[in-house]
Amino acid sequence: xxxxxxxxxxxxxxxxxxxxxxxxxxxxxxxxxxxxxxxxxxxxxxxxxxxxxxxxxxxxxxxxxxxxxxxxxxxxxxxxxxxxxxxxxxxxxxxxxxxxxxxxxxxxxxxxxxxxxxxxxxxxxxxxxxxxxxxxxxxxxxxxxxxxxxxxxxxxxxxxxxxxxxxxxxxxxxxxxxxxxxxxxxxxxxxxxxxxxxxxxxxxxxxxxxxxxxxxxxxxxxxxxxxxxxxxxxxxxxxxxxxxxxxxxxxxxxxxxxxxxxxxxxxxxxxxxxxxxxxxxxxxxxxxxxxxxxxxxxxxxxxxxxxxxxxxxxxxxxxxxxxxxxxxxxxxxxxxxxxxxxxxxxxxxxxxxxxxxxxxxxxxxxxxxxxxxxxxxxxxxxxxxxxxxxxxxxxxxxxxxxxxxxxxxxxxxxxxxxxxxxxxxxxxxxxxxxxxxxxxxxxxxxxxxxxxxxxxxxxxxxxxxxxxxxxxxxxxxxxxxxxxxxxxxxxxxxxxxxxxxxxxxxxxxxxxxxxxxxxxxxxxxxxxxxxxxxxxxxxxxxxxxxxxxxxxxxxxxxxxxxxxxxxxxxxxxxxxxxxxxxxxxxxxxxxxxxxxxxxxxxxxxxxxxxxxxxxxxxxxxxxxxxxxxxxxxxxxxxxxxxxxxxxxxxxxxxxx
Amino acid sequence: xxxxxxxxxxxxxxxxxxxxxxxxxxxxxxxxxxxxxxxxxxxxxxxxxxxxxxxxxxxxxxxxxxxxxxxxxxxxxxxxxxxxxxxxxxxxxxxxxxxxxxxxxxxxxxxxxxxxxxxxxxxxxxxxxxxxxxxxxxxxxxxxxxxxxxxxxxxxxxxxxxxxxxxxxxxxxxxxxxxxxxxxxxxxxxxxxxxxxxxxxxxxxxxxxxxxxxxxxxxxxxxxxxxxxxxxxxxxxxxxxxxxxxxxxxxxxxxxxxxxxxxxxxxxxxxxxxxxxxxxxxxxxxxxxxxxxxxxxxxxxxxxxxxxxxxxxxxxxxxxxxxxxxxx
Numbered sequence: 014x015x016x017x018x019x020x021x022x023x024x025x026x027x028x029x030x031x032x033x034x035x036x037x038x039x040x041x042x043x044x045x046x047x048x049x050x051x052x053x054x055x056x057x058x059x060x061x062x063x064x065x066x067x068x069x070x071x072x073x074x075x076x077x078x079x080x081x082x083x084x085x086x087x088x089x090x091x092x093x094x095x096x097x098x099x100x101x102x103x104x105x106x107x108x109x110x111x112x113x114x115x116x117x118x119x120x121x122x123x124x125x126x127x128x129x130x131x132x133x134x135x136x137x138x139x140x141x142x143x144x145x146x147x148x149x150x151x152x153x154x155x156x157x158x159x160x161x162x163x164x165x166x167x168x169x170x171x172x173x174x175x176x177x178x179x180x181x182x183x184x185x186x187x188x189x190x191x192x193x194x195x196x197x198x199x200x201x202x203x204x205x206x207x208x209x210x211x212x213x214x215x216x217x218x219x220x221x222x223x224x225x226x227x228x229x230x231x232x233x234x235x236x237x238x239x240x241x242x243x244x245x246x247x248x249x250x251x252x253x254x255x256x257x258x259x260x261x262x263x264x265x266x267x268x269x270x271x272x273x274x275x276x277x278x279x280x281x282x283x284x285x286x287x288x289x290x291x292x293x294x295x296x297x298x299x300x301x302x303x304x305x306x307x308x309x310x311x312x313x314x315x316x317x318x319x320x321x322x323x324x325x326x327x328x329x330x331x332x333x334x335x336x337x338x339x340x341x342x343x344x345x346x347x348x349x350x351x352x353x354x355x356x357x358x359x360x361x362x363x364x365x366x367x368x369x370x371x372x373x374x375x376x377x378x379x380x381x382x383x384x385x386x387x388x389x390x391x392x393x394x395x396x397x398x399x400x401x402x403x404x405x406x407x408x409x410x411x412x413x414x415x416x417x418x419x420x421x422x423x424x425x426x427x428x429x430x431x432x433x434x435x436x437x438x439x440x441x442x443x444x445x446x447x448x449x450x451x452x453x454x455x456x457x458x459x460x461x462x463x464x465x466x467x468x469x470x471x472x473x474x475x476x477x478x479x480x481x482x483x484x485x486x487x488x489x490x491x492x493x494x495x496x497x498x499x500x501x502x503x504x505x506x507x508x509x510x511x512x513x514x515x516x517x518x519x520x521x522x523x524x525x526x527x528x529x530x531x532x533x534x535x536x537x538x539x540x541x542x543x544x545x546x547x548x549x550x551x552x553x554x555x556x557x558x559x560x561x562x563x564x565x566x567x568x569x570x571x572x573x574x575x576x577x578x579x580x581x582x583x584x585x586x587x588x589x590x591x592x593x594x595x596x597x598x599x600x601x602x603x604x605x606x607x608x609x610x611x612x613x614x615x616x617x618x619x620x621x622x623x624x625x626x627x628x629x630x631x632x633x634x635x636x637x638x639x640x641x642x643x644x645x646x647x648x649x650x651x652x653x654x655x656x657x658x659x660x661x662x663x664x665x666x667x668x669x
Numbered sequence: 670x671x672x673x674x675x676x677x678x679x680x681x682x683x684x685x686x687x688x689x690x691x692x693x694x695x696x697x698x699x700x701x702x703x704x705x706x707x708x709x710x711x712x713x714x715x716x717x718x719x720x721x722x723x724x725x726x727x728x729x730x731x732x733x734x735x736x737x738x739x740x741x742x743x744x745x746x747x748x749x750x751x752x753x754x755x756x757x758x759x760x761x762x763x764x765x766x767x768x769x770x771x772x773x774x775x776x777x778x779x780x781x782x783x784x785x786x787x788x789x790x791x792x793x794x795x796x797x798x799x800x801x802x803x804x805x806x807x808x809x810x811x812x813x814x815x816x817x818x819x820x821x822x823x824x825x826x827x828x829x830x831x832x833x834x835x836x837x838x839x840x841x842x843x844x845x846x847x848x849x850x851x852x853x854x855x856x857x858x859x860x861x862x863x864x865x866x867x868x869x870x871x872x873x874x875x876x877x878x879x880x881x882x883x884x885x886x887x888x889x890x891x892x893x894x895x896x897x898x899x900x901x902x903x904x905x906x907x908x909x910x911x912x913x914x915x916x917x918x919x920x921x922x923x924x925x926x927x928x929x930x931x932x933x934x935x936x937x938x939x940x941x942x943x944x945x946x947x948x949x950x951x952x953x954x955x956x957x958x959x960x961x962x963x964x965x966x967x968x969x970x971x972x973x974x975x976x977x978x979x980x981x982x983x984x985x986x987x988x989x990x991x992x993x994x995x996x997x
Binding site for chain 1: 686689716717718724727728731732735739742743746747749750753754757758759763765766767768769770771772773776777780781784785788791792794795796798799800802804805806807808809810811813814871875876877879881883884886887888889890892893894895897910912913914915916917918919920921922923
């Protein structure tokens with residue numbers, strides 16, 4: 014399946030393949046429209062097959078439909094979607110022994126117009142833009158569910174929704190945010206800027222990369238389809254045996270989460286191989302931008318942790334369809350097994366969410382402090398350390414569960430130790446700010462807010478690591494506030510910092526600055542007024558995921574709900590800014606507005622189809638600010654022979 | 670804590686500038702000491718979850734100690750950022766770069782040693798606080814290693830050092846409490862004697878619940894087929910509420926009831942009264958035999974109330990009718 018590296022072209026002005034797709038209208042080519050048609054057909058085929066195979070398997074007499082049919086329907090729809098998109102076209106051609114068409118290798122690379130964004134394309138920049146729009150849609154969907162939750166919690170008894178709808182909304186919000194947002198930075202910015210930052214013309218596995226994005230679409234819709242079946246009552250954790258007992262919405266949850274897991278694994282593989290193998294000459298590990306390091310670490314977490322989740326989802330689906338009993342205590346399984354599998358994935362997952370934020374913010378503070386990143390190696394060690402440690406702490410989610418309680422001191426220790434590498438991130442920031450020339454651009458404001466929020470999130474995490482204190486805080490709103498501070502306050506703030514920072518490079522269009530500042534201040538203030546009181550509510554004894562609470566907590570809950578609506582308004586301001594800037598105002602920004610040194614900003618905007626006309630030779634670190642005679646970061650037009658020499662084996666190490 | 674050391678060491682070369690390090694350090698010391706004093710002397714007595722039981726008091730102590738440890742860190746980092754924003758912001762028209770400082774081994778080493786020491790302190794403190802108060806009210810699984818002192822006796826009598834055993838049974842969506850030392854009588858009210866070591870055996874009949882007596886500082890997951898033990902000693906009389914803190918289905922939010930800590934003699938009277946009442950009504954005879962773990966498949970069917978499908982209890986299934994056990 015490998016694609017040959019595009020050969021160096023002697024003629025710098027062009028000579029690439031002709032613009033493809035010309036001559037055929039969009040509806041006669043593979044795209045989302047064909048994908049949709051085949052997906053619907055695939056669903057019905059799978060559903061029929063499920064009824065045929067598993068018609069006798071009724072999990073529970075309470076359910077009047079067949080889980081086997083539903084799961085196979087989802088599987089059929091997913092496969093149909095991919096076939097309809099043309100994901101397997103080359104595979105089919107190869108199986109048929111026919112030569113691949115030239116255009117299939119370059120799908121989307123040079124095609125003008127927006128049609129390429131609706132197709133399975135092999136250009137990492139197109140995939141990055143697809144991810145950007147996809148993630149914004151997923152984020153807004155999850156956010157709307159959050160608004161619904163806070164509306165319900167305006168009153169201490171249930172009033173807007175019944176308990177079933179409430180849990181549906183809670184589960185959809187949690188799962189949407191936790192599973193889809195794991196790619197919120199890795200997707201748009203990792204895929205788009207990963208190759209640019211390492212001086213590569215392409216990613217290692219463009220097909221896997223594109224597949225990774227196109228799998229998020231069915232997982233999004235399958236997860237949402239649970240709404241049609243009354244949702245799922247388990248929240249985003251899907252604990253067994255409640256999940257076995259639940260109605261069909263649970264199938265959607267497990268299938269969608271597993272599918273998203275596959276997407277994360279594929280994206281991780283591609284990123285690891287790209288970063289290892291496709292760095293330009295001179296891009297040593299010690300010159301790799303911090304953002305690329307964060308992508309690298311996160312990719313390892315994805316590749317190593319997410320398969321556990323996919324396995325758990327698969328086992329749970331088997332429990333629900335073919336009546337295996339992995340997680341049913343009474344039949345020889347164990348509900349502890351699910352808790353262990355889930356959190357063995359779940360704790361690395363929260364660092365999958367947090368680490369890309371660290372990376373983006375490190376890039377941004379260096380640029381806007383006009384200083385080199387303080388302690389670059391410490392920063393890398395922090396990210397790698399957090400990544401390693403994240404595999405050793407999962408039992409702290411289960412301190413009260415009764416699983417192996419003798420290990421609690423150990424997991425308390427590992428959990429507290431993880432704050433040491435996290436502290437590196439703060440050390441790097443504080444060193445970088447020392448005697449800096451701080452520019453308060455919008456990305457920098459978001460970066461500053463990131464440190465504020467993540468500080469509170471991190472310190473509250475230490476409270477949770479202490480077993481006696483955790484006895485009060487576990488399963489309460491305190492935990493909820495804690496991870497919203499790290500994930501929303503950390504990752505999502507970093508995501509917005511990334512949008513304001515990199516959108517001019519991705520699209521050549523700048524977002525409106527005034528609206529951006531309004532968005533930042535409303536978001537920062539209302540984020541804190543929303544989630545700070547939740548620490549207090551948790552400490553006062555309010556458990557998570559309840560629709561009823563003590564009447565004495567009503568005032569505080571109302572305050573939180575109103576703040577949350579204002580937080581929603583701040584996101585709405587972003588949406589208005591984004592839509593208006595991208596479609597109507599279109600304020601062009603094609604230069605290097607931040608005067609950044611890093612590689613991507615040295616390219617024309619938007620970057621040419623193959624990123625670099627020639628493979629650049631990296632000469633210096635991207636962080637050499639403040640040095641008057643600093644070398645440029647790269648030589649973009651290296652004399653012939655340099656690249657060959659760089660790639661040649663050192664003398665004396667001849668293969669043979 | 671050592672946040673303020675960061676500037677102190679990096680400051681050496683810039684003599685005409687104010688001594689940022691000393692400035693930051695002195696503001697930090699003043700603010701931290703003030704914050705810690707306020708936390709310890711003003712806030713601590715009001716911190717959750719109160720002092721109603723031994724485990725609640727130890728949790729309150731932990732939260733207070735952690736707050737005192739965390740306050741200087743939070744203050745140090747925030748102070749530094751505020752200072753940086755004020756002092757080192759780029760003035761209008763300033764297009765220059767900052768000094769190219771790539772790192773400082775001394776600062777980094779100080780920071781790493783400092784955070785490691787804090788972590789070491791937290792770990793030792795947390796472990797002591799876990800072991801000494803017998804698991805600090807958290808569920809310890811079927812064979813706890815951190816045990817509360819007390820004698821196991823077949824019958825509980827006031828005034829002695831007898832451990833009171835209470836079995837907490839979670840099911841969708843209610844809590845039932847069983848007192849094996851009182852003939853296995855059951856109640857939906859968790860009444861407990863004061864100043865008595867109490868051993869909770871938490872289990873579930875269907876899905877995972879979590880037994881949370883907030884004011885008692887007890888939290889233990891109720892897993893089907895698992896006996897999860899937690900200890901506490903109530904120190905004051907009064908009412909408290911029990912909630913479920915693990916999502917267990919649609920009525921999770923409504924799964925709560927309450928209990929009272931009574932004087933030992935009042936508890937004895939209440940428990941014996943419920944026992945004889947349930948005995949005379951035939952409820953005790955109808956209940957399944959007492960076991961530290963419940964296996965729903967062997968509970969004798971009580972009339973036609975059990976709904977079982979493939980060995981799993983359906984969402985609509987329940988083991989006891991709404992009238993059983995009798996609420997005294």
